[in-house]
Amino acid sequence: MRHLLAFLVGPLCLTACGDKSGTPPDAAPPVAFVRQTADAVDHGARVANVLGCTGCHGADLAGEDWSDPEFAIMWTSNLSRFVPTVTDAQLRTVITHGRRPDGTALWGMPSHLFTRLAERDMAALVVFLRSKAPTGAEHPRPVFKALGQKEIAEGLFKSAPVEVAEQGGLWPPDAGADHALGRYIVRATCAECHTMTLRGGTPYPGAEPRPDLRIAAAYDDAAFNRMLRTGIAPGERKLALMGEVARGRFRHLTDAEIAAILAYLRAVAAKDP
Ligand code: HEC
Numbered sequence: 299m300r301h302l303l304a305f306l307v308g309p310l311c312l313t314a315c316g317d318k319s320g321t322p323p324d325a326a327p328p329v330a331f332v333r334q335t336a337d338a339v340d341h342g343a344r345v346a347n348v349l350g351c352t353g354c355h356g357a358d359l360a361g362e363d364w365s366d367p368e369f370a371i372m373w374t375s376n377l378s379r380f381v382p383t384v385t386d387a388q389l390r391t392v393i394t395h396g397r398r399p400d401g402t403a404l405w406g407m408p409s410h411l412f413t414r415l416a417e418r419d420m421a422a423l424v425v426f427l428r429s430k431a432p433t434g435a436e437h438p439r440p441v442f443k444a445l446g447q448k449e450i451a452e453g454l455f456k457s458a459p460v461e462v463a464e465q466g467g468l469w470p471p472d473a474g475a476d477h478a479l480g481r482y483i484v485r486a487t488c489a490e491c492h493t494m495t496l497r498g499g500t501p502y503p504g505a506e507p508r509p510d511l512r513i514a515a516a517y518d519d520a521a522f523n524r525m526l527r528t529g530i531a532p533g534e535r536k537l538a539l540m541g542e543v544a545r546g547r548f549r550h551l552t553d554a555e556i557a558a559i560l561a562y563l564r565a566v567a568a569k570d571p
């Protein structure tokens with residue numbers, strides 16, 4: 299809610315408050331996740347949940363086995379062991395560049411989504427990551443099998459630094475300053491699957507198709523909020539992958555953030571159908 303208040307109060311103060319001695323009021327609302335709690339670790343945990351860090355790396359950040367005998371030996375890293383070995387600056391660079399300090403590329407880590415994170419959201423993530431005690435084993439780096447090698451050769455599966463080079467500077471469609479927060483959240487979350495243009499598509503053969511996110515304009519407020527928290531769409535349809543990310547990640551969004559996402563998607567649908 300805080301950003302909405304800042305939005306209402308900030309511009310008024312610019313013209314009416316007139317006190318030149320104090321710090322200048324914010325000209326714009328902070329475009330970042332809403333800070334609901336004074337506890338920095340709890341706030342960072344919510345940001346990490348929404349961004350999927352805990353979904354992929356596990357609630358204890360000890361990493362998960364993604365191996366598939368045809369595709370690759372592949373684990374999400376054990377962050378609880380990695381984080382104590384690097385400085386804050388190195389950690390931020392790994393997250394946003396998709397390369398380890400030793401220069402090797404990450405695979406399967408969606409760094410391109412995190413290149414535009416607000417300073418205060420990145421700071422919250424670092425506080426949360428540092429709060430976890432080391433636990434579990436270190437995991438092997440990826441070893442690609444025939445299918446993985448084929449998808450890499452065909453350009454279907456790209457390393458994190460390549461995704462950063464291609465998409466790290468992109469944004470979803472602009473719908474004006476009023477929708478900056480919705481656009482910011484959508485870029486860091488929905489764009490992972492629905493793409494930066496929000497047009498959706500089928501990322502690899504056999505994947506569940508992702509609809510064009512302009513479809514959200516067909517939802518009313520309550521139905522959209524329910525779908526994003528539960529994965530149950532109008533008509534009591536239980537969504538598959540979308541349902542998993544809704545229950546695992548998006549139920550941690552605040553009502554104000556969900557409203558900002560919907561308002562933004564409606565504006566995009568109206569402006570760029
Ligand atoms: C879609 C799943 C996914 C999401 C979401 C994700 N990661 Fe990762 N991440 C991975 C995978 C997979 C690797 C391992 C890549 C490799 O070994 O090549 C990784 C590696 C890393 C590394 C490198 C650690 C090391 O040991 O080298 C860091 C740091 C990291 N992730 C932090 C984060 C943070 C912070 C977030 C949330 C902002 C996040 N990740 C979100 C999948 C994910």
Ligand code: HEC
Binds near residue numbers: 508513532538
């Ligand atoms: C991990 C991938 C993934 C992410 C992240 C994701 N989606 Fe989806 N979404 C899907 C897939 C796949 C579908 C198609 C339904 C299914 O198979 O689950 C879908 C369907 C939808 C639908 C259509 C539901 C219907 O009525 O049929 C909407 C609306 C939607 N997503 C909104 C969002 C929003 C908003 C975000 C970000 C907050 C988001 N999605 C993030 C994968 C994703």
